[in-house]
């Protein structure tokens with residue numbers, strides 16, 4: 231019996247070891263691709279295999295980065311874009327959820343508004359940019375509005391759908407205790423839809439970045455979107471690529487943060 | 500005086516395709532402390548009748564009297580346990596069993612303690628901080644019963660509470676529920692498809708026919724069976740003869 235147990239334990243250890251090994255292999259190749267990509271880029275640029283004016287090179291991007299950090303201009307732009315995105319993201323998600331709640335509360339309203347939601351959802355929201363900028367002024371506000379508007383309709387639709395899909399027997403349970411509509415919403419509908427709301431957060435992170443960058447293209451005053459447009463106009467593609475890399479990094483970080491929040495919040499259900 | 504009176508209840512569901520009459524002229528009265536069962540083919544309106552008694556749907560015709568009075572907020576006196584447990588997965592067992600108290604705004608210390616004591620009585624001590632998915636089907640059903648009993652309803656409506664359980668668990672729960680209800684002198688109304696369960700647990704059995712739902716027969720369970728808890732009643736000699744009677748009755752309904 232004991233022998234059997236120790237054998238099992240041994241096998242289990244081996245299994246865990248093989249898992250670890252696999253993880254290490256994956257990480258190794260991921261790093262390898264990363265290094266290889268930047269190395270190839272650098273070499274190709276130096277040997278003029280690709281046009282260095284257009285595609286720049288990691289080393290010149292690095293030099294520009296150091297220079298921008300030294301003269302403190304980078305942090306201003308990054309700070310502004312990040313603030314706009316976070317606000318746009320939160321606003322879009324909150325507004326979308328509130329709208330969904332409104333539709334749930336007044337089912338007739340939701341049926342009346344249904345075709346309009348479909349149209350609004352199908353329309354590319356960035357096309358509203360010029361109107362927003364004229365209406366709200368070429369500022370912070372209109373860019374945040376861009377970040378929000380791009381995600382609000384899809385959030386409304388997705389969250390409202392999940393509200394409707396909550397098993398009505400949960401509401402029935404509450405009604406047997408004489409619950410009001412409001413209690414049904416806060417005790418059953420909303421908590422049951424939390425997983426969906428959280429997963430829209432993930433989608434909205436990406437969408438808000440799109441909205442904000444396009445907004446900055448149009449307003450052209452500050453931020454990473456402005457850096458891209460400016461770099462494009464003066465034909466400084468090192469600047470464009472630097473901005474792109476920073477955006478990629480920040481968007482990924484935000485996405486990871488939302489994932490962590492998701493894990494925390496959903497642990498209970 | 501009877502605690503519940505169902506007077507000439509008729510109910511018709513209106514859908515786009517048709518008007519379905521689920522119940523027609525259903526009348527019955529229940530005394531305090533009585534245990535009543537509804538037996539009948541699927542779709543004969545048993546769930547509909549429970550929902551009407553609980554005040555969840557308004558009947559097309561007829562009225563429900565609780566202790567001789569027509570009530571618009573029946574929820575204070577009637578507890579309704581649905582076919583499945585429907586415990587809220589994001590709430591702990593403790594939060595689940597006290598939700599009724601919270602909704603009614605009567606969640607004081609004493610009531611909460613009583614609900615938790617009831618959990619222990621039902622053999623569920625130590626699970627207060629756990630989530631429903633950590634419990635077995637039988638445990639969840641017991642927790643749902645505690646949730647229904649926590650608000651101290653005068654009348655308890657049970658819609659096939661044991662149908663999703665395995666046989667052994669079901670027999671054990673029947674005894675537990677029966678004893679608990681007798682101990683607190685609750686009036687109960689059970690919907691079931693199990694003839695044996697109806698005989699073993701109840702004082703009276705109403706047999707329904709379908710399309711439209713009507714009461715076709717009322718059966719008084721003999722004293723000899725009534726005084727025994729369900730498991731013992733199932734072993735009793737009078738059990739199988741009554742089983743035969745009800746079986747034939749249901750056969751007749753199906754053929755008609």
Ligand SMILES: Nc1ncnc2c1ncn2[C@@H]1O[C@H](COP(=O)(O)OP(=O)(O)OP(=O)(O)O)[C@@H](O)[C@H]1O
Nearest residue numbers: 512513514519521540541542543544545546547548
């Ligand atoms: N919401 C509804 N809309 C339309 N028709 C309904 C609705 N609910 C029930 N019915 C119809 O009313 C009749 C009675 O249904 P009910 O659920 O009360 O039956 P039941 O006796 O509980 O059946 P079961 O034993 O299968 O649970 C059925 O014919 C059903 O199709």
Ligand SMILES: [Mg+2]
Nearest residue numbers: 545546547658
């Ligand atoms: Mg039913």
